[in-house]
Amino acid sequence: MSDRTLYLVVCAAGPAPHVEILVRAAIDQDWDVCTIATPAARDGGFVDVAAIEAATGRPIRHRYRRTDEPGRWPKADAIAVAPMTMNTVTKWADGHADTYALGVLTEAIGLGLPIAALPFWNAAQAAHPAVDRAVETLRGCGVRVLYGDEGFRPHPAGTGGSRIPTYPWRLVLDALDGRAIGA
Numbered sequence: 001m002s003d004r005t006l007y008l009v010v011c012a013a014g015p016a017p018h019v020e021i022l023v024r025a026a027i028d029q030d031w032d033v034c035t036i037a038t039p040a041a042r043d044g045g046f047v048d049v050a051a052i053e054a055a056t057g058r059p060i061r062h063r064y065r066r067t068d069e070p071g072r073w074p075k076a077d078a079i080a081v082a083p084m085t086m087n088t089v090t091k092w093a094d095g096h097a098d099t100y101a102l103g104v105l106t107e108a109i110g111l112g113l114p115i116a117a118l119p120f121w122n123a124a125q126a127a128h129p130a131v132d133r134a135v136e137t138l139r140g141c142g143v144r145v146l147y148g149d150e151g152f153r154p155h156p157a158g159t160g161g162s163r164i165p166t167y168p169w170r171l172v173l174d175a176l177d178g179r180a181i182g183a
Contacts, residue, residue, distance in 0.1 A: 002031055003032075004031050004077050005031070005032045005033075005073070005074045005077050006026050006031040006033050006034070006076065006077065006176075007034050007035075007036060007073075007076040007078075007079045007104060008022065008026065008034065008035045008036065008079075008080050008082070009036045009038070009079065009082075009088075009105060010035060010037045010038070010047055010082070011083055011101075011120075012038055012044050013046070013084075013085050013121070013160075014120060014160045014161060014164045014167075015120055015167040016046035017046055017048065018164065018167070018169075019082070019169075020048065020052060020055060021169045022080070022082055022169040022172065022173070023035065023052055025169065025170060027055065032074065033056045033058070034056070034058055034074075034076070035047075035052050035056060036061045036062065036100060037049075037062045037101070038062070038088065038099055042062040043062070047060065061100055062099075062100060063099075064103065076104075076113055077114075078113060078115070078116075079104070079105065079114070079116075080116055080117075080118075080173070081116070081118065081172075082118040082169065084118060084120065085119075086119075086121045086128070086130075086131060088101070088105075089119065089145075092105045092106065092134070093133065093134035093135075093137040094134070109141045109142070114176055115142070115143045115144065116144040116146060116172045117138070117144070117145050117172070118151060118152055118167075118168070118171055118172045119145070119146070119147050119154075120160070120163075120167065122154055122156065122157040122158070123154040123156050125157075135147055144175045151168060151175075152168070152171075
């Protein structure tokens, strides 16, 4: 195992079934990857649980662990969120922690961890004023939101499927490069 731990939060968005690309790239960069799926990503079949668990050697988490349950993970050195949905960005910016993924993300800001987030939403969703407010709030907290000139550009509504093959997974790792402990 690596001495650098990356928590990877995966949301229920079009590219999520291909998150193994990011997992393998992180492992190749000597990260110990701990994967957290939003409930919608895990329960909605967006994530190949068996493949990710086999690649990382760790179970995917999707809910808070009870204190009597084993399996505490090592502390995170950095956090990646990819793909990040509109739902996650707006709830995270507002401080919601009603899922394990959001709890980890809200706490990570307070811990000062390096965080990079790579969105995936369409232009109609991006037009909602909550999106820009949320992105600016998170950027103001030190989160590297790879949006607009920073990386991801929304696609026209109804065309997300055509964007999946070109989803820029590497951007999230590049954004963390040199910012995390031990990097």
